[in-house]
Structure formats: structure tokens, C-alpha cells
Amino acid sequence: MSPLDLLAEAIGPRNCLRDPADIAPYAVDWRGAYRGTPQAVLRPGTVEEVSAAVRACRELGLAIVPAGGRTGLCGGAVVQENGPPAVVLSLERMNRIREVDARDFSLVAEAGCIVQQVQEAAAAVDRLFPLSWGAQGSAQVGGALSTNAGGIRTIRWGNARDLVLGLEVVLPDGRVLNDLRRVRKDNSGYALRHLFLGGEGTLGIITAAALRLVPALKRVETAFVAVPSPEAALSLLSRVMGSGAEVIAYELILKRCMEIVERYGQRVRMPMPLTSPWYVMVELAAAHPAVPLREMLEDTLAAAVEAGECTDAVLAENEEHRAAFWRIREHYPECGRAAGPSITTDTAVPVSAVPEFLARVEKALTARWPEGRMIALGHAGDGNIHLGLLAPEGMSREDWLARAAEAEAVVNAIAVELGGSFSAEHGIGQSKRHAMAMHKDPVAVDVMRAIKAAIDPQGIMNPGKMLP
Numbered sequence: 001m002s003p004l005d006l007l008a009e010a011i012g013p014r015n016c017l018r019d020p021a022d023i024a025p026y027a028v029d030w031r032g033a034y035r036g037t038p039q040a041v042l043r044p045g046t047v048e049e050v051s052a053a054v055r056a057c058r059e060l061g062l063a064i065v066p067a068g069g070r071t072g073l074c075g076g077a078v079v080q081e082n083g084p085p086a087v088v089l090s091l092e093r094m095n096r097i098r099e100v101d102a103r104d105f106s107l108v109a110e111a112g113c114i115v116q117q118v119q120e121a122a123a124a125v126d127r128l129f130p131l132s133w134g135a136q137g138s139a140q141v142g143g144a145l146s147t148n149a150g151g152i153r154t155i156r157w158g159n160a161r162d163l164v165l166g167l168e169v170v171l172p173d174g175r176v177l178n179d180l181r182r183v184r185k186d187n188s189g190y191a192l193r194h195l196f197l198g199g200e201g202t203l204g205i206i207t208a209a210a211l212r213l214v215p216a217l218k219r220v221e222t223a224f225v226a227v228p229s230p231e232a233a234l235s236l237l238s239r240v241m242g243s244g245a246e247v248i249a250y251e252l253i254l255k256r257c258m259e260i261v262e263r264y265g266q267r268v269r270m271p272m273p274l275t276s277p278w279y280v281m282v283e284l285a286a287a288h289p290a291v292p293l294r295e296m297l298e299d300t301l302a303a304a305v306e307a308g309e310c311t312d313a314v315l316a317e318n319e320e321h322r323a324a325f326w327r328i329r330e331h332y333p334e335c336g337r338a339a340g341p342s343i344t345t346d347t348a349v350p351v352s353a354v355p356e357f358l359a360r361v362e363k364a365l366t367a368r369w370p371e372g373r374m375i376a377l378g379h380a381g382d383g384n385i386h387l388g389l390l391a392p393e394g395m396s397r398e399d400w401l402a403r404a405a406e407a408e409a410v411v412n413a414i415a416v417e418l419g420g421s422f423s424a425e426h427g428i429g430q431s432k433r434h435a436m437a438m439h440k441d442p443v444a445v446d447v448m449r450a451i452k453a454a455i456d457p458q459g460i461m462n463p464g465k466m467l468p
Helices: 005-010 020-027 045-058 115-123 141-146 230-241 256-264 293-307 320-332 330-339 350-366 397-404 407-419 433-439 442-455
Strands: 063-067 085-089 097-101 106-110 163-172 175-178 205-214 219-226 245-253 279-284 310-317 341-343 373-379 384-390
Touching: 005 320, 005 341, 020 085, 045 063, 045 085, 045 163, 045 205, 045 310, 063 205, 085 293, 085 320, 097 115, 106 115, 106 245, 115 256, 141 205, 163 330, 219 293, 219 320, 230 245, 230 279, 230 350, 245 256, 245 320, 256 373, 279 293, 279 407, 293 310, 293 373, 320 397, 341 407, 350 373, 350 384, 373 397, 407 433
Parallel strands: 063 085
Antiparallel strands: 097 106, 106 205, 163 175, 163 205, 219 279, 219 310, 245 279, 245 373, 341 384, 373 384
16 A cells, blocks of 8 residues: 555545646645645545544655645745655645634634635624735635734734634644633643744644634724825824724835736726825724714824825725725735736834835835836835835846845845844745744744754654744
């Protein structure tokens, strides 16, 4: 009996994919930047099957690459090319909502649940699961937690790890760590879940999570605002935060990004003429319909115009109008790809440092690559700005990567100098291991390696990812 026959026996032949055509979608990342063919794709349907599969892989000396919705941008869910023999373990069949408790403001979801599925389950009991970003219709819970995903509402509810009460995890030896308790206070030793949140599958496989819910939003107001500079955007943020309203999103967008969406987007209409160098999307919300959010937003923006912090603003008149605003922001990744090859980054700095960060990056990129076009947009409310350098029109991806490959390192260095991070919400995967080696505190790396060695001494969990 072959090793793959043993794996098929552990989880059922139908759930051990071996045909090259079946394996192909799991052998490449979303951007097409990373490729690696696994020996098989395992699709267990229960935590017991995950455990059996892990035990079998351990005995056979096969590495395991956990995969969720495969929407990540860092190559974390793809087998490392020229790495050890490996299988992809997909959690897509583990897609049940096990429990919803509206009174406890919590639910338990399996790792293969689509994030939007969790949002809908919460909404069905008049609750909100606030984790939200463009890929929520295909990203899975396990991947979101393993990369500690962020998104547009981090300013209010934090990243993915801030919404987790407990985890169920299959360890590298096949044992199941069951810590799905929904208790808010627990000082009984180490908070082990935080080893796996953001761990990118290098320490174990998240199979289920107890997630925190919040009251449903009964009133939402959204505005698209033209601002003269990032400094003005920061002043406007302070003003909005001090208005008494609950700020749940604050996005900063460079004019060039708006122009790219206008050119390549579908069903997109700009809310105003694109005459300002920068734009902001601000969204306020309340759990009670009587909160006068619109009046609060109008008053705040009127004062901001008076102070020179904004030059124009359009408020959404209804839900359709609001959705049209968000299409501009959410369609940018696809539109950006259509605009041409680019060097992309995922950085975060203290919110107060955002204007200096943008100014320093623009100066550095323009000096070294004057033919490139800087792009910038992101979650200014939490300091996470996605900066990139777009190739001149007509230049191939290969030529631009060869010409401007060091642009990412330039941006990362400036972010770290300002007390920030070279990885804000997309994780490390394969693409940022060099940055880990360059910028991460060596003591921190040593501690992480020690944890990895203790929990996964054979090194079978997602090798070649995260740790330099």
C-alpha cells in the first residue's frame, strides 16, 4: 500500500485528491506569484479526520500545508517549491456553524466556514460579526484567524484575534487541543489560542473557533470626503473620533487609485469630480436607530470644511448609495491588477505617523524610480496603509520586478523606522520571510523558533513559511 493509499484510508478515498487536474487549483496562490504542487489534497470533514490525517502524515514524513479560501497574498497556503514532500490539507468541508448564542454574543464556527457565512449567521439572531474586508465572500474562518486578518473595521473592533474567545486546534502530533470555551475571563495559565492566531498553520491546524459577536448596527452613515493632504485627513479623523459618534471605518485613498478604479472598474461611479489629491471614506454606526448620526456627521464635516481639513463631501443617501461608495474601495485590488504590474506592500505605522510615512515613502520612491507611479490606500484609522509602485504603462511584470524589486524593502524600512510593521494584516507566508530576517527583533525570532521546535519538533507544519 502506497503512502497516499494510507492517507486515503484515513479520510476516505473521495477526499484524498490525487488527479493533477483536481490538485491544480491548490498549487498556486491567488496572485499567481507562488506555485508548488502537493502530492495530494486532503479534504477532511471532521476534527477526527483532521487528526487521523495529521497522524498519518507524521508517520509518513509528509509535510502539511493547511489551506482555507486561498485568498491570501503571501503564498502561505501553497506548498513551497523545492521544499519537502507535502500535502495540502483543505478545511473546506468543515463548514458548519456549530452553535449560536445571541444572549452570550458568541457563535462557534468550523474553520471552513466562509467569513460571510458567519456574518449571516450572526445577523440572523440580530448580532454582528464585525470582521470585514473585500474577500469575505470567499475567505474562510481558519485562514482569517491563521493570518490574523484585519480589514476595514479594525479601527473599532480590532483584528481577527480580538474577536476570538476560544479555539479547537489539531496539533502536529494529531492530538486535539479543545479550548472552545466562550468565557470572557480566564486567567488559568497561558492564553494558548494566541500561539495559533497569526501562526499561519506553522504550529497546528485551527479546526473551529468560538467567535465574539457585537450588537447589530441599526443606523449607519457613510461619507466620501475630499481632503487636501494626509495631514488634513489625520486632523479630520481626530475631529470625527471626537464627535461622539462610533467610527467603524476610516479609509484613505490616493487620487491615482480612484482614477484606476474609474478606468477599470465595473458598475462604479465616482461620488465627486476627482480634483483632490486625496480622499477619505468615513463610516459611522450605532446600535440604536435613534442616534442622530447623520446630523453628527454633517456638523463634523461642516466644521472640517471651515478648518480646511476637507474641501468637499458627499453623504450616502441610502443603502444602495452606500454600497456604491464601498465598491470603489473594494474593487481596487482587481482594478489595480488590470492597471499593470506593481510592487505591493502591507505596512502599518502609528496613526499619528501616517502623514510622515507617506511623505517619506513618496520622496524615496520618486528619487529611485521616477518612472514608477506610487499608489496608496488603506485603513488610515489604524495606520495600515497599502503602498505600491505601479510600473510605467506597457512594461511587463518581469521587467518591472527586476527593475524595482527593492521598492518593498525601501517602504518596509521606513515603516519600521517610524515604529511600525512590515506586515500589517496579510501575514508573512513565503513573501515576507526576508523582511522577518531583516526587521524582526532577533530575540523575538529566537523565541518563535523555540516555540516551533517545542510544538512541532519534526517541522511538518507548513514548512518554509513565516520563520526566516
